[in-house]
Amino acid sequence: xxxxxxxxxxxxxxxxxxxxxxxxxxxxxxxxxxxxxxxxxxxxxxxxxxxxxxxxxxxxxxxxxxxxxxxxxxxxxxxxxxxxxxxxxxxxxxxxxxxxxxxxxxxxxxxxxxxxxxxxxxxxxxxxxxxxxxxxxxxxxxxxxxxxxxxxxxxxxxxxxxxxxxxxxxxxxxxxxxxxxxxxxxxxxxxxxxxxxxxxxxxxxxxxxxxxxxxxxxxxxxxxxxxxxxxxxxxxxxxxxxxxxxxxxxxxxxxxxxxxxxxxxxxxxxxxxxxxxxxxxxxxxxxxxxxxxxxxxxxxxxxxxxxxxxxxxxxxxxxxxxxxxxxxxxxxxxxxxxxxxxxxxxxxxxxxxxxxxxxxxxxxxxxxxxxxxxxxxxxxxxxxxxxxxxxxxxxxxxxxxxxxxxxxx
Amino acid sequence: xxxxxxxxxxxxxxxxxxxxxxxxxxxxxxxxxxxxxxxxxxxxxxxxxxxxxxxxxxxxxxxxxxxxxxxxxxxxxxxxxxxxxxxxxxxxxxxxxxxxxxxxxxxxxxxxxxxxxxxxxxxxxxxxxxxxxxxxxxxxxxxxxxxxxxxxxxxxxxxxxxxxxxxxxxxxxxxxxxxxxxxxxxxxxxxxxxxxxxxxxxxxxxxxxxxxxxxxxxxxxxxxxxxxxxxxxxxxxxxxxxxxxxxxxxxxxxxxxxxxxxxxxxxxxxxxxxxxxxxxxxxxxxxxxxxxxxxxxxxxxxxxxxxxxxxxxxxxxxxxxxxxxxxxxxxxxxxxxxxxxxxxxxxxxxxxxxxxxxxxxxxxxxxxxxxxxxxxxxxxxxxxxxxxxxxxxxxxxxxxxxxxxxxxx
Numbered sequence: 001x002x003x004x005x006x007x008x009x010x011x012x013x014x015x016x017x018x019x020x021x022x023x024x025x026x027x028x029x030x031x032x033x034x035x036x037x038x039x040x041x042x043x044x045x046x047x048x049x050x051x052x053x054x055x056x057x058x059x060x061x062x063x064x065x066x067x068x069x070x071x072x073x074x075x076x077x078x079x080x081x082x083x084x085x086x087x088x089x090x091x092x093x094x095x096x097x098x099x100x101x102x103x104x105x106x107x108x109x110x111x112x113x114x115x116x117x118x119x120x121x122x123x124x125x126x127x128x129x130x131x132x133x134x135x136x137x138x139x140x141x142x143x144x145x146x147x148x149x150x151x152x153x154x155x156x157x158x159x160x161x162x163x164x165x166x167x168x169x170x171x172x173x174x175x176x177x178x179x180x181x182x183x184x185x186x187x188x189x190x191x192x193x194x195x196x197x198x199x200x201x202x203x204x205x206x207x208x209x210x211x212x213x214x215x216x217x218x219x220x221x222x223x224x225x226x227x228x229x230x231x232x233x234x235x236x237x238x239x240x241x242x243x244x245x246x247x248x249x250x251x252x253x254x255x256x257x258x259x260x261x262x263x264x265x266x267x268x269x270x271x272x273x274x275x276x277x278x279x280x281x282x283x284x285x286x287x288x289x290x291x292x293x294x295x296x297x298x299x300x301x302x303x304x305x306x307x308x309x310x311x312x313x314x315x316x317x318x319x320x321x322x323x324x325x326x327x328x329x330x331x332x333x334x335x336x337x338x339x340x341x342x343x344x345x346x347x348x349x350x351x352x353x354x355x356x357x358x359x360x361x362x363x364x365x366x367x368x369x370x371x372x373x374x375x376x377x378x379x380x381x382x383x384x385x386x387x388x389x390x391x392x393x394x395x396x397x398x399x400x401x402x403x404x405x406x407x408x409x
Numbered sequence: 410x411x412x413x414x415x416x417x418x419x420x421x422x423x424x425x426x427x428x429x430x431x432x433x434x435x436x437x438x439x440x441x442x443x444x445x446x447x448x449x450x451x452x453x454x455x456x457x458x459x460x461x462x463x464x465x466x467x468x469x470x471x472x473x474x475x476x477x478x479x480x481x482x483x484x485x486x487x488x489x490x491x492x493x494x495x496x497x498x499x500x501x502x503x504x505x506x507x508x509x510x511x512x513x514x515x516x517x518x519x520x521x522x523x524x525x526x527x528x529x530x531x532x533x534x535x536x537x538x539x540x541x542x543x544x545x546x547x548x549x550x551x552x553x554x555x556x557x558x559x560x561x562x563x564x565x566x567x568x569x570x571x572x573x574x575x576x577x578x579x580x581x582x583x584x585x586x587x588x589x590x591x592x593x594x595x596x597x598x599x600x601x602x603x604x605x606x607x608x609x610x611x612x613x614x615x616x617x618x619x620x621x622x623x624x625x626x627x628x629x630x631x632x633x634x635x636x637x638x639x640x641x642x643x644x645x646x647x648x649x650x651x652x653x654x655x656x657x658x659x660x661x662x663x664x665x666x667x668x669x670x671x672x673x674x675x676x677x678x679x680x681x682x683x684x685x686x687x688x689x690x691x692x693x694x695x696x697x698x699x700x701x702x703x704x705x706x707x708x709x710x711x712x713x714x715x716x717x718x719x720x721x722x723x724x725x726x727x728x729x730x731x732x733x734x735x736x737x738x739x740x741x742x743x744x745x746x747x748x749x750x751x752x753x754x755x756x757x758x759x760x761x762x763x764x765x766x767x768x769x770x771x772x773x774x775x776x777x778x779x780x781x782x783x784x785x786x787x788x789x790x791x792x793x794x795x796x797x798x799x800x801x802x803x804x805x806x807x808x809x810x811x812x813x814x815x816x817x818x
Contacts, residue, residue: 053741054740055739055740055741055742055745055747055749056739056740056749056765057740084733086736086737087733087762087765087767088765089750089764089766089767091766092766121731121733122731122733122737123731123732123736123762123766123767124733232736232740310719310809310813311813314809314810314813314814315814317814318813318814320814322530322531322532323532324493324495324496324530324531324532324533324641325531327465327495327496327532327641328465328496328531330464331463331466331641332463332464332465333464335464338464340464340465341498353532355498355499356465356496356497357497357498357499357500357532358497358498396810397810397814398810400719401726401805401806401807401810404723404724404727405723405726405727405729405806
C-alpha cells in the first residue's frame with residue numbers, strides 16, 4: 001500500500017485557466033477503466049519538456065519531441081495507458097502519428113500540434129483503432145475541472161492517483177499551478193517510468209519555461225529510484241497557458257521567476273515523491289541524504305548505490321537494522337579515494353557508524369526503533385567537502401516481485 | 410533450489426598434494442554446523458589473490474593483503490562463516506590478527522603466515538573466543554581428503570556446496586587442480602560476496618601465478634551478478650604447492666602456462682557459475698551474451714544493464730516473455746551513440762527484436778517455449794564491431810526477498 005500517501009480529492013486539484021481535460025475508456029488493456037486522456041491547451045500556451053534519455057526511447061517520445069520543435073504551437077496532449085508503444089520500430093512511430101492525426105481532426109488543428117504519450121507494456125503494438133474510436137468520447141467529456149479524472153486515467157500499476165495544486169501571489173495576481181503524475185515501476189532517474197504534467201496559468205517566456213522544467217526535474221524526478229530501471233517513455237511536461245493577468249515572466253524578472261520556480265519545484269517534488277511512496281510493493285519511504293561531499297555528483301553516486309541496493313531495500317522491508325549493508329553500498333559506490341574511516345552514518349537521529357565501523361554508542365534497539373517507522377532518513381556525512389544530495393527511494397518487498405512477475409497476466 | 414547444480418560427491422574432489430584441510434564447529438551463528446576451515450599449505454607453496462574493490466573492505470581482507478605481502482610465505486588459510494568481520498573499524502582488524510595468531514601458535518608458524526577470511530553478517534563483532542576455542546579441533550581434523558567438508562564449511566545462504574577438480578597432463582606429468590567457492594547473495598563483480606579457493610600441485614612462479622589469478626577472475630567471478638551488490642569480503646585465492654614432479658612454470662613457458670591457465674579458467678568458471686546457479690532464490694540460470702560491439706567494455710556494460718534489471722529478472726522468474734524490458738535495459742545502459750535499429754535480440758535461437766522493435770517473425774509461443782527452460786541465453790548482436798562479452802545471472806524471485814529480509818533472524 002502507498003506509504004503515507006492519500007489520493008487527492010477532486011476539490012484539491014484546481015482548474016488551470018486555459019486547460020481542459022477529457023477521459024475515455026478505450027479498452028486498451030483492461031475493460032471498464034478510463035485509459036485515455038486528452039488535455040487541450042488554449043491558443044498561445046507554451047510547453048516545455050524533459051524526456052527519457054533511454055536510447056530505446058518509445059515512439060511517442062520521438063513524435064512528441066518532433067512536434068514540440070515545430071512552430072505551430074501545441075494544442076493538445078494525448079495520453080494512453082496500458083500500452084507503451086515502445087520497441088515497435090517504425091510501425092510504432094507511424095501508429096503514434098495516426099493517433100495524433102485522429103485527435104487533430106476532432107479538435108480542428110494540425111497533427112503536429114498534438115503531443116502523444118503512452119505508458120504500459122513494451123513491445124506490443126499500439127491498438128490504434130481502439131484509441132481512435134474512443135477519442136470522440138474523450139473530447140466530448142472535456143472540462144477544466146477534470147484533473148482528478150485525468151490523474152486516474154494515466155495510472156498503470158499505481159495504486160493511487162497523484163496530483164497537487166498550489167497557488168501563489170505575484171504582484172497581487174493569484175497564479176495557479178496544478179500537476180499530476182504516474183509511476184510506479186521502472187523508476188530511475190533520467191527519467192523514470194513516469195509521466196508528469198504540470199500546468200500554470202502564468203505566462204512564461206519559452207527559454208525560461210525550458211530552464212524551469214529542467215531545474216524542477218533535476219530536483220525531483222531525477223532524484224528518485226524504485227528499481228533502477230530507466231523507462232523508455234518518461235516525460236515531464238510544463239505548460240504555461242498565460243491566462244492569468246500577470247504579464248509574461250521572462251529571465252529578466254528574477255523575483256517573479258524565482259517565486260514561480262520555487263512553486264513549480266514544490267509541485268514537482270510532491271509528484272516525484274508520490275511516485276516513490278506508491279512504488280511497486282513499497283511499504284517504506286526512504287530519504288537518502290549524503291552530506292559534505294566533494295561534489296554533488298559523488299554525493300548522488302553514493303546515494304544511488306544505497307538507494308538501489310536490493311540488500312539494503314530488503315532489510316528495510318524486514319524492518320531489520322542490518323545496517324552493514326549500507327556501509328557495503330557506500331564502499332562499492334565507486335569513489336576511489338573515499339576514506340571510510342572519516343564518514344558517519346545516521347538512521348534518522350541515531351548515529352550508526354563512525355571510524356570505519358559500528359559506533360560505540362549504537363544500540364540495536366535504537367536501530368530497531370527507527371526501522372519500525374514508515375518514513376525513514378538514511379544520512380551519510382562524508383566529511384570531505386561542502387556538497388550534498390538528497391534522493392528518495394522505497395523498500396523492496398514480496399509484492400514488487402509479485403507485481404512484476406505477473407505484470408502482463 | 411539451485412538451477413541444474415548438484416553438489417560434488419567427496420570422491421570428485423581430488424586431493425592436491427601439499428594441502429590439508431580441517432573443519433570444526435565454532436558455533437558462530439548456528440549450532441551444529443561446521444563453520445570454521447583451516448587450510449594448511451606445505452612449505453614453499455605460492456599464493457596469489459584477487460580481493461574485493463569495495464572501499465569498506467572487511468578487516469580480514471586488510472589483514473590478508475598485508476600478510477600476503479610479507480616475505481615469510483603463507484602457511485595456512487583460516488576461514489569462518491556466520492560473521493563477515495566487516496564494518497567494525499580498528500577492532501575488526503585487531504580481531505582478525507588475534508585469530509591468525511591463535512592458529513599460528515597451533516601450527517608453529519608466525520601470525521603473518523596466516524591469511525584470514527570471513528563471510529556472513531556485516532557490522533557485528535567477530536566472536537574471537539569461539540573461533541580460538543574451535544581451532545584445535547579443526548587442526549586435529551586436517552586431512553588432504555577434506556575438500557568436500559571444506560566446501561560445506563564456508564557456505565552462508567548457499568544451498569549446495571560448490572567444488573570441482575580437474576586433471577591435466579603436461580610433459581607426462583599429471584597436474585591436479587581443485588577448487589571450492591561460496592556465494593550466494595551480494596554477488597556482483599569486482600568481486601562478489603564470494604570466496605573462492607583454487608589449488609594446484611604445479612609449481613608456478615609468483616608473477617605468473619598473480620597474472621593467472623587475475624585472468625581467471627576476469628573471465629569468471631567478474632562476469633557474474635546476482636543482485637548487483639559488491640561485497641566487502643570477496644577473495645579468490647590461487648595456490649600452487651609445487652608438489653608435482655613438473656618443474657616450476659614461469660612466464661617463459663608459454664605452452665605449459667597456457668595449458669595451466671585454461672584449466673584454471675575452467676575451474677574458476679565452473680565455480681563462478683555455480684554461485685549464480687545457487688544464487689539466492691534462483692530458479693533460472695541466464696547467460697547474457699553481447700556480441701559485435703565496439704569494445705569489450707560496452708558489451709559488458711550492456712550485459713550488466715540486462716543482468717541487473719529487476720524487471721528483466723522478475724519476468725524470467727515468471728517465465729513471461731515480456732522481452733521489451735530487455736530492450737529498455739539495453740537502451741539505458743549508457744551507450745550514448747547506440748543505434749537501436751541496428752541491433753538484434755535473441756532468446757536462445759529465437760529472434761525477438763530487430764529494426765528497433767519486435768521482429769516480424771517473432772511469435773509469442775516461441776518466446777514462451779524458451780522461457781519455460783531453466784537455462785536460457787539472452788543474445789544481443791550490436792552489429793557495430795568485433796568485441797563481445799558473456800555474463801551470467803539468475804532470475805529474481807520471492808525467495809530472494811524472503812532470504813534477504815530474514816537473513817539475520
